[in-house]
Amino acid sequence: MKSEELKNQEYKYGFTTDIENIKAPKGLSEETIKFISNIKKEPKWMLDWRLKAFKRLQVLKEPSWQKPKYPKINYQDLYYYSAPKSMKEKPKSLNEVDPKLIDTYNKLGIPLNEQKRLSGVAVDAVFDSVSVATTFKGELDKKGIIFCPISEAIQKHPDLVKKYLGSVIPISDHYFATLNSAVFTDGSFVYIPPNTRCPMELSTYFRINASETGQFERTLIIADKGSYVSYLEGCTAPMRDENQLHAANVELVALEDAEIKYSTVQNWYPGDKDGVGGIYNFVTKRGACRGKNSKISWTQVETGSAITWKYPSCILQGDNSVGEFYSIAITNNHQKADTGTKMIHLGKNTKSKIISKGISAGKADNTYRGLVDIATKALNSRNYTQCDSLLMGNKCGAHTIPYIKNKNSSSTVEHEATTSKINEDQLFYCNQRGLNQEEAVSLIVNGFCKEVLQQLPMEFAVEAQKLVSISLEGSVG
């Protein structure tokens, strides 16, 4: 391959919105937690819950087993809450929302105005630590579907929140999950009543804007018996020289016969080509298939972030439940990713499928780490795992670390992994037909990822496909 230097395309969403903020006092302390709880007008049980997590945090240590190493984070030098001043009193309608904020979302291609919005997608827009607006609320209300910021759910639906919050990711789980439990600010809450099929895609769009601020969002989705929901998540952040922490918790609960489809297109600022700046994306995502015949499917396209460190997992408790994980992780320049999934089979006849595609270019490091655990009682269970890695150049790395545990004789586990570079013949074929090197690589990579891309809802698939091409620009040489 001929070496040619190509200028990296600028990160499209790297602008900042100049807006006045209210911030919590700097640093992590009981005061900060009380400040957050107070500003969100939370009931006492919620504050107690947060403080319990904070107490637990004191004895936990930050994990260090991960492949991508990062400089020590000074947790006392961060702001844990930042919200636009205009959001102090929650606007009652879109007309009251600060035009600057609406403008920001327009620029990101997420118009909050319902008429302009593609019908079929309801959006919850989260800006730093608060939810700015949620669209199509009325239509969802008619079906009994609750789709609102979690801070609102704590006030309006305390029973549901009390019952399910922390039931999948306990507050004492691990360092970042516990940190999130103590200081989480906003995120989405979804409840789908029994036997309801959510008529539109639900979506949350996360935006980090303020500097020196961590974003700690919390999402809780409950699909009651026989219901179905498809949820999308997108994220961007401004270009900054500093690293910013994003430590979110996402909990999914699927009851009997319910199905949750969770898709993420993660495009946080990845840092510049020398590896300066970028988001640390340390996220805990976990779903529990509680009921019989339930299903949780994770799809993720990870192109952004300086470091991505997450393992969206499924706990297959109910008999005949199904867990799926489809992932594309692309790392370029100095980006690092350590991602994968955990499939814990507890119920009988449970099935799981893992398709992971890792692509590394530049000086990046890409790791798939996954666990398939079939318990003794999970008879007749089945797992199929496929992880493929593509390497571009010899300065990057691709690693596969699967943990496979099979504890009974009627279950079958299969794992396959390959690592290779782009096939020269395929490139040659494309070149011959008039595609230049970049276009050819983009085409081949899209083909490599197709199995995962086709799992995404239509609106996202188009965006994701473009993102895959852009993320790799400048990596061919």
Added chain:
Amino acid sequence: MEQLFNIDLDKITSSSKKENIERKKNLELFFESGLPNKRDESWKFTDLNLIIKKNFKNISNNFDFNFDEKINFISDFEHNFILLVNGYYKSSDIKFEEKGKVQLERLNSQEKINNCNEINLYSLNKALSLGGYNLEVQKNYKCKKPIVIYNYFNSNLDNKIINNSNKIKLNQNSELTLIEYNIDAKSKFIKNTFETIEIEDGSVLKSITIQKTKSNGYFYKNIFGTQGYNSGYHNFILSSGLKFNKIDLEMNLKRENSNCFVLSGLSLGKDEHQELKTKVNHLAPNCKSYQKIKNVLESDSKGVYQGKIFVKDIAQKTDAYQLSKALILDNRAEFNAKPELEIYADDVKCSHGSSSGSIDEDSIHYLMTRGIEFDVAKKLLIKGFLNEIFENIVEKKIKLFLEKSIEEQINGI
């Protein structure tokens, strides 16, 4: 940790003063760090600390190396031999080789052993190691017959720990087949072995490990090797029937065109635990590595495979393959695998596969419709499953001998 052990260092008479200090230091180091447990990534699936604590008390080092039996020689093929009693080099007879071409002696100095990938047990071995062998094959000499290591263990080894270390060196363009043959008298002991292998340019070492009898011993063996240009290392692990066994193998392919094969076929029965941990480092271009691990798990046995392929950025054109397969025949049995790839070069062909499950019912059905009884059909399929490992053994007599031994083991299930 100190309560579990009752170690007497003073009885090790052969050591010099300097060595004595060294031994003491290492023993202290070991007591500080203790036996490895699940917190250690290399012991993720095997909590050695727990296993030893559960099964042993008052562990002391062994000084009894008496041997008054007659060696029960293998009659299937001609061979040279080494006799080790409780891990201690006793005697050898290299009668089929030219004089001076194969050097063999008791390994007295610990300095030649430097396997630092398992710190805790390494310190323990350094503190207590006694009397393994030091084997060297001269330049341009290809051994005519294999060397069989008769590894005898006495009956009075309950609650004893055996530490030994071996060193094997193949000088340029030499060849050797080494067969380790373990014969056990059913006492309950721990064996901790460290082995260093050096395979120089153009040389080939074939190593086979096999068990004559079932054993109550708890074995740990650490192998650290380096390979030169165009060299070969073939390791066949067939040591079924051990209560506990972990082989920790690290091979460094330092120069071009070298190849490393690790093939293992094990059938595990009641209360047995076997772990194979490998790390193959591809440090130069054009090297090949191939690992095929097969386990048959009965009763409440546990099989573990932790394999890692590391490919350095300059090691282009690497061809590396890892396959682990397990047949789980009982709901109490367990198979854990962690086949790992760490790759920094792009023009490589690396892949791994792992599968575990029960015996194929269609195949059983096929055989039964042809008049073969269920039990026989099952054994036939197990044999077929394990026999695949022997494909790479060229010497016919050895192959037949190994097939026979495996068959005996399967019938024992």
